[in-house]
Amino acid sequence: MDFSFSPEQDQLRAQARSFLEKRFPVARLAEIAASKDGWDRAAWPELARLGWTGASIPEAQGGAGLSFVEEAIVLEELGRALYAGPYFSTVALALPALACAPDLLERVASGALTATLASPAANASGPAVDARRDGDRWLLRGEADLVPDAGWVEAFVVPARGPDGVGLYLAERHDARPGIRVLDTVDATRRLGRVTFDDDAARLLAAPPAAVKIIAATRRRALAALACEAVGIASQALVLGVEHAKSREQFGRPIGAYQAVSHKLADTYVELELARSLAYWAAWCIAEDDAEAEHAVIAAKAYAAEAAVAACERSIQVYGGMGFTWDHPLHRYYKRALWIESFDRSSAGHRAEIAHAILGG
Amino acid sequence: MDLRDGPEETAFRATLRTWLEANIPAGLRGFRGWSGPAALALGRDWSKRLAHAGYAGLTWPKEYGGAGRPWRYQAVYLEELARAEAPQHLGVIGLGMAGPTIIAHGRPDQKARYLAKILSADEIWCQGFSEPGSGSDLASVRTRVEPVGDGFVVNGQKVWSSYAHIADRCILLGRSASAGDKHEGLTYLIVDMKAPGVEVRPLRQITGEAEFNEIFFTDVAVPKENLLGDVGGGWRVAMTTLSHERGTFGFALAGALDVAVRKLVALARERAGNDPLVRDRVAREWIDLQALRYTNYRALARLERTGTPGPEGSVAKLRWSEANQRLTKLAIEIIGREAQVAEGDGAAAYWRHQQLRSRGNTIEAGTSEILRNIIAERVLGLPRSR
Numbered sequence: 001m002d003f004s005f006s007p008e009q010d011q012l013r014a015q016a017r018s019f020l021e022k023r024f025p026v027a028r029l030a031e032i033a034a035s036k037d038g039w040d041r042a043a044w045p046e047l048a049r050l051g052w053t054g055a056s057i058p059e060a061q062g063g064a065g066l067s068f069v070e071e072a073i074v075l076e077e078l079g080r081a082l083y084a085g086p087y088f089s090t091v092a093l094a095l096p097a098l099a100c101a102p103d104l105l106e107r108v109a110s111g112a113l114t115a116t117l118a119s120p121a122a123n124a125s126g127p128a129v130d131a132r133r134d135g136d137r138w139l140l141r142g143e144a145d146l147v148p149d150a151g152w153v154e155a156f157v158v159p160a161r162g163p164d165g166v167g168l169y170l171a172e173r174h175d176a177r178p179g180i181r182v183l184d185t186v187d188a189t190r191r192l193g194r195v196t197f198d199d200d201a202a203r204l205l206a207a208p209p210a211a212v213k214i215i216a217a218t219r220r221r222a223l224a225a226l227a228c229e230a231v232g233i234a235s236q237a238l239v240l241g242v243e244h245a246k247s248r249e250q251f252g253r254p255i256g257a258y259q260a261v262s263h264k265l266a267d268t269y270v271e272l273e274l275a276r277s278l279a280y281w282a283a284w285c286i287a288e289d290d291a292e293a294e295h296a297v298i299a300a301k302a303y304a305a306e307a308a309v310a311a312c313e314r315s316i317q318v319y320g321g322m323g324f325t326w327d328h329p330l331h332r333y334y335k336r337a338l339w340i341e342s343f344d345r346s347s348a349g350h351r352a353e354i355a356h357a358i359l360g361g
Numbered sequence: 362m363d364l365r366d367g368p369e370e371t372a373f374r375a376t377l378r379t380w381l382e383a384n385i386p387a388g389l390r391g392f393r394g395w396s397g398p399a400a401l402a403l404g405r406d407w408s409k410r411l412a413h414a415g416y417a418g419l420t421w422p423k424e425y426g427g428a429g430r431p432w433r434y435q436a437v438y439l440e441e442l443a444r445a446e447a448p449q450h451l452g453v454i455g456l457g458m459a460g461p462t463i464i465a466h467g468r469p470d471q472k473a474r475y476l477a478k479i480l481s482a483d484e485i486w487c488q489g490f491s492e493p494g495s496g497s498d499l500a501s502v503r504t505r506v507e508p509v510g511d512g513f514v515v516n517g518q519k520v521w522s523s524y525a526h527i528a529d530r531c532i533l534l535g536r537s538a539s540a541g542d543k544h545e546g547l548t549y550l551i552v553d554m555k556a557p558g559v560e561v562r563p564l565r566q567i568t569g570e571a572e573f574n575e576i577f578f579t580d581v582a583v584p585k586e587n588l589l590g591d592v593g594g595g596w597r598v599a600m601t602t603l604s605h606e607r608g609t610f611g612f613a614l615a616g617a618l619d620v621a622v623r624k625l626v627a628l629a630r631e632r633a634g635n636d637p638l639v640r641d642r643v644a645r646e647w648i649d650l651q652a653l654r655y656t657n658y659r660a661l662a663r664l665e666r667t668g669t670p671g672p673e674g675s676v677a678k679l680r681w682s683e684a685n686q687r688l689t690k691l692a693i694e695i696i697g698r699e700a701q702v703a704e705g706d707g708a709a710a711y712w713r714h715q716q717l718r719s720r721g722n723t724i725e726a727g728t729s730e731i732l733r734n735i736i737a738e739r740v741l742g743l744p745r746s747r
Contacts, residue, residue: 001370001433002363003655004662009362069362242741257744259730262737269736273676277655278648284364299648348641351648355640358626358647359633 003280005073013073019050020081026329032084033188033332037152039085048111053091061102062109068221072228072283079232082332084189086149089116092225093148096218097157097168100205104170117218118144118156118171118195129160129197131169131204138162138169138204140176140197150193151182158202159215165208168215176200187335219344220297224286226340227279227300233333233340234272234304234311240330241265241315261318268311275304295357301343302350308337364658366437374437377416381445384410389448401451401527408451408482417450417480418460420609425464425476432664436612436657443616454524455479455486459532459551461605466549466590466598475530475551487528489519489552489576490599497731499534500596504578506535506548508592513537513550515558515581521725525561525574528554533578534599537592547595551587552578568717569703604670606726611657611677615650618681618688621715622650625688628708633695646688653677653684672740679732682722689716 005013023043024032032040047053055070057063064070071091078087090108094115098104107113120128120143129142140160147156155172171178179196206214242265245256255261282300285293312334316323323330341347355361366374386403411417419435421427428434442449450456460479463471478484495501504517515535525531531552538546552559558581563571590598625643633639660673692712693700699709700716723729737743 001366001436001658002662003658004666005362238741242743245743254744256737256741257746259734259737259746262741262743262746263730263733265741265743266733266736269741270676270679273673274649274652274656274680277659278652280362280659281364281651281655284362290364296651299651303648303652351641351644352637354644354647359630359640359643361635361640 005069009070009073012070013077015050016052016074016077017080019046020077020083024081024083029082029189029329029332030327038188038191039149039152041085041152044085044114045111047085047087048109052087053111054105054109055091056095057105057109061105063105067287068224069280069283069287072224072279072286075225075228076232076279079229079336080236082189082233082236082329082336086114086116086153088190088222088225088229089149089153090114092222093117093218094153094155094157096214096221097170097205100168100210100214101170101203113155114149114153115155115157115170116147116149116153117222118147118150118158120144120159129158131158131160131162131167131202133163134201138202139199140169140171140178140202141199142197144195144197146183146192147195148190148192150180150195151191156195157205158197159211160202162208166211166215167204167208168206168211169202170205171197171200171202176202185339187332187339189332190336190339220293221286223297223301223344224279224282226343227275227282227297227304230301230304230308230337230340231272231276231279233337234268234275234308237308237311237315237330237333237337238265238268238272240333241268241311241318244315244319255318264314265318268307268314271307271310275300275307278303295354298350298353301340302347302354305337305341305343306347309334309341312337364655370433370437373434374441377438377441378445380414381441381447384414385445385447390446404448404451405482407448411450412481417452417482418456421460421464421476421480425460425472426480432609432661435609436661439609439612440616440619443613443620446620449613450482451524451527452479452482452485454488454528454532455484455530457610458488458602458605459486459530462532462589462598462602465601470586471551471589484529485524485527486530486532487522487525487554487574487576488602489522489525489531489533490602491521492518493520497728499599500543500547502534502536502547504533504535506533506537506550506583508537509582512582512584513548513588515550515552515578515583517578519576519578521564521573522576523573525554525576526563526571530554531559531576532589532602534595537595544596545593547599548592549589549595549598550583551589552581552583553587556581556583558582566718567720568714609661609664610726611653611660611674611681614677614681615653615657618650618653618685621685621688622646624711625692628692628695628712639691639695642687642691646684646691649680649684653681656680672736675727675732675735678727679729679736682719682729685715685722686719689719692716 051064052074054063055066059065129140131138131140158169159166160169178200181194183192185191245261246254248255278300282296285296316330322328388403418427419430423429492502507514531554533550533552536546537548558579560577562575564573565571629643656673656677663671693716696709700713
C-alpha cells in the first residue's frame with residue numbers, strides 16, 4: 001500500500017503548474033473566453049512537446065509510455081488553470097478509440113491530431129448516427145449533440161449504428177465536412193457543439209463487439225478525468241477565496257478571522273481533500289484496469305463535481321458583490337464546475353448507480 | 362502509487378484475520394463499551410492476548426518492547442480489528458498517547474518502569490487534560506501542581522476522562538505557575554490513580570452508559586520521579602500526546618464506519634424497499650466512506666514519509682464524525698417508531714445506541730469547531746479567530 005506519487009510524477013505536476021501559470025495566467029482567462037476560437041491554438045504544440053498529449057501512448061508510437069495517473073496529474077493542473085482546449089476531449093474522450101490505430105496514436109502524441117467524442121444527446125435512445133458501407137469506406141448520417149470542443153478538433157470519434165450493431169468510427173475534417181454549430185455555451189472555455197453528419201466519410205475504428213467495451217472504457221476514463229479537473233477547479237477556487245479572506249478587512253479585521261467565513265473555507269478544504277482522494281483512487285483504478293474501476297470513477301466524479309460546485313459557491317460568497325461580477329474570474333471556474341456536474345449524469349444520477357450496485361433493485 | 366497490500370502486508374493481514382477469528386471472546390464481539398465489570402474482566406484478558414500475540418505496540422521501537430513496524434501495519438491492524446468488530450486493547454490511552462509521550466520525553470528509569478506494563482495491559486492509563494473550565498482551550502487548565510518538598514502536590518478536577526474508572530495511572534497536565542504566558546506555566550505529571558486523594562466519579566452518558574469520568578484530586582502527593590519533561594515545560598509534552606492521538610486514528614474510524622455502512626446497506630435492503638431518497642442517502646454514505654478510506658491511505662503515505670501526521674488526520678476525524686451521525690440517523694429513520702424502544706438487543710437497539718453515541722463524535726478528541734479552526738489557521742493560513 002503506497003498512496004503517494006513518485007518523484008517523477010511530482011516533477012510532472014510541478015512542471016505543469018509552472019508552465020500553465022506562465023502561459024495561462026488568470027489574467028488571460030477573460031481574453032481567451034471572449035476570443036472567436038475560445039482557445040489558444042498556438043499552445044497545443046507546446047503541450048505535445050511537454051509530452052502531455054502522448055503521456056499514456058506507447059513509446060513505439062512516439063508517446064511517453066506512462067499511465068493514466070500521469071494524465072490525471074495533467075488534467076488536475078489544467079483544471080486549476082481552467083485550460084480552454086481539447087486536452088480532455090482528445091486524451092480522455094477520444095484516445096481509447098484512437099488506440100485501435102497506431103498511426104492515430106502517433107499523430108496524437110506529436111500534437112498533429114486533436115479529436116473529441118461525438119455522442120448523441122443524452123436523451124436520444126441509442127446512437128443517433130447511422131453508418132453504412134460504401135466500397136472500402138463508411139458513410140455516417142445523423143446528429144451528435146453537446147459535443148465538447150466540436151468547433152475546432154480535427155477529428156470526431158463517432159459511436160454509430162451499422163449493420164452489425166454499434167461500432168466506433170472516425171470522421172476527420174480533411175475528408176468529411178460535417179455540419180457544426182458551436183453553441184453559446186455557459187462555460188465559454190469549453191464550448192459545446194452540435195455535429196450533423198450527412199453521408200460524411202469515416203473510417204471504422206472498432207467493430208460492434210469490441211466497440212461496446214471501448215465505449216464503456218471511454219466513459220470510465222472521462223469520469224475519472226473530470227473528477228481530476230474538478231479537483232483542480234476546487235483548489236483554485238479555494239486559493240482565491242482564502243486570498244480574499246486574508247486581505248479584505250471589515251470591522252477592523254481581515255474577514256478570514258471570522259469563523260462564519262473561515263469555517264466555510266475549511267469545509268471547502270475538507271471536501272477538496274476527500275475529492276482528491278477519490279479522484280486519485282479512480283485514476284489509479286483506470287491505470288491498473290482494477291476491478292473496482294467502475295465504482296471508483298462514478299464515486300469520484302459524483303463527489304468531486306459537487307465539491308467543485310460548492311467550493312466555487314462558497315468563494316463567490318466570500319468575495320461578496322465582487323464575486324458576483326462578470327469581471328471577477330470566479331464565475332468562470334463556477335461555470336466549468338457546473339458543466340462537469342452535468343456531464344454524463346448529475347451526481348444524484350451517479351449515486352443512483354452506486355445504490356443499484358450496493359442495494360440491488 | 363500502489364493501492365494494493367504488498368506481500369508482507371498481505372501475509373500480516375491474513376495471519377491477523379485468522380488469529381482474530383480464533384481468539385475474540387464471544388462476549389466481546391460487537392461490544393459497546395467498558396462500563397460493566399464483566400466486560401472489563403474480559404477486556405483485560407483480551408488485551409493480554411493481543412499483547413502476547415505481538416499486536417500491542419506495533420509501531421513502538423523494539424528496544425521498548427514494541428514490534429518496530431512501519432505505520433502501515435498499525436493501519437492494517439486497526440482495519441482488521443474493526444472488520445472483526447473486536448474491541449481494541451484496553452490500554453489505548455497508554456499505547457497511543459502516554460507510551461509514545463514517555464518514549465519521546467521520558468527518562469530511562471521512567472521508560473523502564475512504565476512501558477512494558479502498558480504493552481502487557483498490566484497497567485491501564487487514562488488522560489487528565491480537560492477540565493470543567495478548560496475544554497477546547499486546553500492551555501487554560503487550572504488544576505494546581507505545586508512543588509512541595511521532594512515532589513508535587515496536585516489539587517483540582519479533570520473531566521471527560523475515559524477509562525479513569527479502571528485506570529492505574531493518569532497523564533496529567535496541570536498549572537505550576539499562574540503568572541506570565543499561560544502555555545509556560547504548565548507541568549506534565551504521571552499520577553498514580555490509587556494514590557490517596559484521587560477520587561473517580563463515573564459520568565453517565567446520553568446512551569445511559571458510563572464510559573468516561575470526572576477525576577477529583579485533593580492534596581495528592583506525586584513524587585518528583587513522575588515529572589515528564591520540565592517544570593513549566595508541560596505544553597510541549599502535551600502537544601506530543603495530542604499529535605499521537607491523531608496518528609493512525611483515522612483507520613480505526615474508517616474501519617468502524619465500514620462496518621456501520623455494511624450494516625446500513627443490509628438494513629436498507631431489508632426494510633427500505635425502493636425509496637429513492639433512502640437509496641440516494643445510502644449511496645452518499647458509501648461514497649463518503651471510500652473518500653475517508655483513501656484519505657487515510659494518503660495520510661499514511663505522508664506519515665511514513667515524514668514521520669509526522671499531516672492535516673488529513675483532522676480532515677478524517679471531522680468528516681467521519683459527521684458521516685457517522687448522518688448514517689446512524691438514517692438507520693433509525695428506516696427502522697421508524699420501533700427505534701424509540703430501548704429494550705431488546707436486535708437491530709433497533711443497536712442503531713438506537715449507535716445513533717445516540719454518535720452525538721459524542723463531533724465533541725470528543727477535538728470538537729468539529731476546533732478542527733475547523735485548525736484547518737483554517739494552520740492549513741489555509743487564515744488569521745487567528747481570537
